[in-house]
Amino acid sequence: MKAAAAGAIGEWPAYWLRNYTAYAGELDKLTAVVSAADENLTTEQ
Numbered sequence: 001m002k003a004a005a006a007g008a009i010g011e012w013p014a015y016w017l018r019n020y021t022a023y024a025g026e027l028d029k030l031t032a033v034v035s036a037a038d039e040n041l042t043t044e045q
Contacts (some may be wrong), residue, residue, distance in 0.1 A: 008037040 003009060010033035017023045 002041050003037070006034070006038065006041055008033075008041060 006042065010030055013026060017026060
């Protein structure tokens with residue numbers, strides 16, 4: 001996968017998200033990973 005090769009991956013620890021505070025914190029981390037990703041990563045060239 002192009003994303004994995006580019007290091008554009010993040011963790012999703014869904015198995016331990018037991019409350020809204022923990023869930024919101026992980027969504028913030030995921031948002032940062034998505035925002036930092038190269039928008040052209042999947043574009044065929």
